Amino acid sequence: MQNQNDDIRAALLRKSRSSKLERRGKFISWLCIAIIVVVVFAIFGFVAYRGLSTFFGTKVTLWNFLSKTAWAPGTTDASGVPKVGALPMIVGSFGVTLLSALLATPFAIGAAIFMTEISPRWGGKILQPVIDLLVGIPSVVYGFIGLSVVVPLIRHVFGGTGFGILAGTFVLFVMILPTVTSMTVSALRAVPRNYRQASLALGATRWQTIYKVVLRAATPGILTGIVFGMARAFGEALAVQMVIGNAALLPQNLISPASTLTSVLTSGIGNTVMGSLENNALWSLALLLLLMSLAFNLITRWIGKRGAMK
Amino acid sequence: MAEEIITAKDVRLKYGDFEALHGIDLSFRKNEITAMIGPSGCGKSTFLRCLNRMNDLIDGVTITGDMRLEGKDIYAPDTDAVELRKQVGMVFQQPIPFPFSIYDNVVYGLRVAGVKDRGTLDAAVEKSLRQAALWDEVKDKLHDSALGLSGGQQQRVAIARVLATQPEVILMDEPTSALDPIAATLIENMLLELRSDYTIIIVTHSMHQASRISDRTAFFLQGNLVEFAPTKTIFMNPQKKETEDYISGRFG
Numbered sequence: 001m002q003n004q005n006d007d008i009r010a011a012l013l014r015k016s017r018s019s020k021l022e023r024r025g026k027f028i029s030w031l032c033i034a035i036i037v038v039v040v041f042a043i044f045g046f047v048a049y050r051g052l053s054t055f056f057g058t059k060v061t062l063w064n065f066l067s068k069t070a071w072a073p074g075t076t077d078a079s080g081v082p083k084v085g086a087l088p089m090i091v092g093s094f095g096v097t098l099l100s101a102l103l104a105t106p107f108a109i110g111a112a113i114f115m116t117e118i119s120p121r122w123g124g125k126i127l128q129p130v131i132d133l134l135v136g137i138p139s140v141v142y143g144f145i146g147l148s149v150v151v152p153l154i155r156h157v158f159g160g161t162g163f164g165i166l167a168g169t170f171v172l173f174v175m176i177l178p179t180v181t182s183m184t185v186s187a188l189r190a191v192p193r194n195y196r197q198a199s200l201a202l203g204a205t206r207w208q209t210i211y212k213v214v215l216r217a218a219t220p221g222i223l224t225g226i227v228f229g230m231a232r233a234f235g236e237a238l239a240v241q242m243v244i245g246n247a248a249l250l251p252q253n254l255i256s257p258a259s260t261l262t263s264v265l266t267s268g269i270g271n272t273v274m275g276s277l278e279n280n281a282l283w284s285l286a287l288l289l290l291l292m293s294l295a296f297n298l299i300t301r302w303i304g305k306r307g308a309m310k
Numbered sequence: 311m312a313e314e315i316i317t318a319k320d321v322r323l324k325y326g327d328f329e330a331l332h333g334i335d336l337s338f339r340k341n342e343i344t345a346m347i348g349p350s351g352c353g354k355s356t357f358l359r360c361l362n363r364m365n366d367l368i369d370g371v372t373i374t375g376d377m378r379l380e381g382k383d384i385y386a387p388d389t390d391a392v393e394l395r396k397q398v399g400m401v402f403q404q405p406i407p408f409p410f411s412i413y414d415n416v417v418y419g420l421r422v423a424g425v426k427d428r429g430t431l432d433a434a435v436e437k438s439l440r441q442a443a444l445w446d447e448v449k450d451k452l453h454d455s456a457l458g459l460s461g462g463q464q465q466r467v468a469i470a471r472v473l474a475t476q477p478e479v480i481l482m483d484e485p486t487s488a489l490d491p492i493a494a495t496l497i498e499n500m501l502l503e504l505r506s507d508y509t510i511i512i513v514t515h516s517m518h519q520a521s522r523i524s525d526r527t528a529f530f531l532q533g534n535l536v537e538f539a540p541t542k543t544i545f546m547n548p549q550k551k552e553t554e555d556y557i558s559g560r561f562g
Contacts, residue, residue: 198406198468201364202419203396203475212422217409 044290051287054280060084065284071248071264073272073281084281086261086288088250093260093292095165095251096240097233100172104180105226109215111177112184117210123185134178143239146171151243158255163245166254171239176229183228187221188214220307224300231296235289237262261285315340315479315509316361321375323356323365330356332533333375338479343501343510345520345541348530349556354513357530358481360384361511362398363391379478396423399472403484405464407456412439412448415456415467419475434474442470443500462493469497473504480504482512486519498523517557521545529553 054060059081068085076082115123150170155162191214199209215222245257246267265285272279316338323331331353338344346354356365363384365371377384384394396419408415416438417431425431435452439445444466448459456467465485472480482501486494494516501510501523514520520527520541527544529537529552537544537553548554 192406194402194404194406195408197364197367198402198408199418199422200367201362201395201400201402202422202471203392203399204418204422205392208422212418213408 047283047287047290050280050283052284054084054277054284058082058277066090069250073278082277082281084277084284086285088248089259089261089264089285090288091250092165092168092244092258093234093262095258096168096172096244096260097230099165099169099254100176100233101180101226101230103169103173104177104229108177108180108184108225108229109222111181112188113210113215115181115185116188117206117214128182128185131178131182134174135182139175139236139239140242142171142175143242146239146243154255160255161245161257162255163243163257164253164255165244165251165258167243167245168240168258168260169254171243172233172236175236175239176233179232180225180229183225184218184222187218187225190221191217220303223303224307227296227300227303231293231300234292234296235262237266241266261289265289313340314338315380316511317376317378318357318360319376321357321360321373321377323353323360323374324372325368326370330533331360334535336528336535336538338509338511339526340509341505341507342525343505343512343523345524345527346511346513346530347515347517347520347527347556348536350515351532352530353533354528354530355483358483358511358513359400361479361481362395362400364400366391396475397477398479398481399475399477400481401465401468401472401483401485403487405461405468405488407459407464407467409455409457411453412456412459412467413452416470416474418471423475435470438470438473439466441473441500441504442466443496444470460493462489462496465489465493465497466500469500473508477508479509479511482510484513484515487515494519517545529556531556 054065055062059079064081065084065086067087068083069087070077070083070085071088072083074082111127115127146167150167151162153162154160154164154167154170158166195213195217196209199213200206204212240260241263244259244263246259246263247257248259248264249257251258265282268278268282272282314337318334318336321331321334321336322329334353334357336357346358348354359365360373360377361379361384365373373385379394379397383389399419408418410418413435416435417425420431420434425434436445436449439448444463447463448454448467456464459467465488469480469485486497489497498519501512504510512520512524524541526539527541528535529544529548529550531552537548537550539549543549544553545557548557
């Protein structure tokens, strides 16, 4: 009897196979997370190091970088300060981002309302696959269509070269529309069904129900979708580069050639020497891009939290 | 007292091929509380939802028969369901507060009806919250979100929301079954007060509730109306065996 009890105690105190497996699994997942965190921080560190070295040991100040309009990092102006004014690109990036989001939002909300409230059957069968398809089209295709259709069209209608913020806006509009639409659809679907019933039972029409209850309840989700779309527009490089004209000048109007942070980066990064001011200035642009996407990320989180607290 | 506000004759309802109501004849008197009882799936909620045409929202439902509100055919082609629902309000089992402030919840029905005058809205909020026995609890936080209230308070907001539109009839689909007994009693007492101004039709699973508050009781079973009589008669002296079995707890 005593002997048997000892055996049981020993068996229970020994590490079982499954507890070893559990530890191993935990270790592997921790390791994966650690690697991801290290990679992310390394990228941030590298971009920040390169990007900030523009401002140390040179005459360039942060204010110069953000407010001057002359971009020619290899050359200096009359007072000997290198020309690294990023304002044209900042204006270009924010211009195409805000305008395309402004243009896409009503279309996205309209399409989402159609898909969820007015005709869920059609929406699910036809529109949903179309939207999924649009998300999957590579950006070079959008850029190419922009180059061969949108740019000539703008040239024809408004004159000028056709390249510029307007062309970039149209291309980005088509590119972010599916993102914003599908996020708006999810936001509308997440509104409890019985809100609609309660509203109708109080004598509201279908339309009143949609815009007074459903849209209002879905607002945080819709805003998140819009910010996501803006983040995508802000970071898009290739398609924009193909239609915006790539002139590092402060845009005079919507159809004058301009540039964005991304377009200058992609066209310039291969033509500069690592460690030179020309190269570092591009890294500064990259740092700005990174900070902006961080900002977009934080905004969506903030919206999500505010929406959840209600 | 004997004026009938809603009459229903031979009401049949089909979900696709399945007939859920097999010809219901039932009328409701003004300023009375009518309770509809019966086991789950007996068709009492379905019938209730015919009265404000909420079943219109479900695909594949066909309704035949004659239902009238003060003589007007509820299902006539020229009857506007939106207008109808302003006269026949509804409270659901779940409170369903909108994610707005208490104030905005209560005035919702008025706002969709086009009322904009601030004074009218303010007065309606106070009056309906008082009627719903909630005013003292929320008067200092009318502009807080209604989602922050307890379940019982939310249900009273839902009732105040209906009262604010001043309907003729209020339909209630198990309004207290998601609430604790204290909150339920509060709402029951409120309904007794409201009887003088409104006609109330309440679906309930609680036989005690039906016997406490209703003037008449209708007993449904498997899509049929088995018995409809003054509440006292139903509970003290039922005429049908099924009714007696149900109220004495032998099935359902």
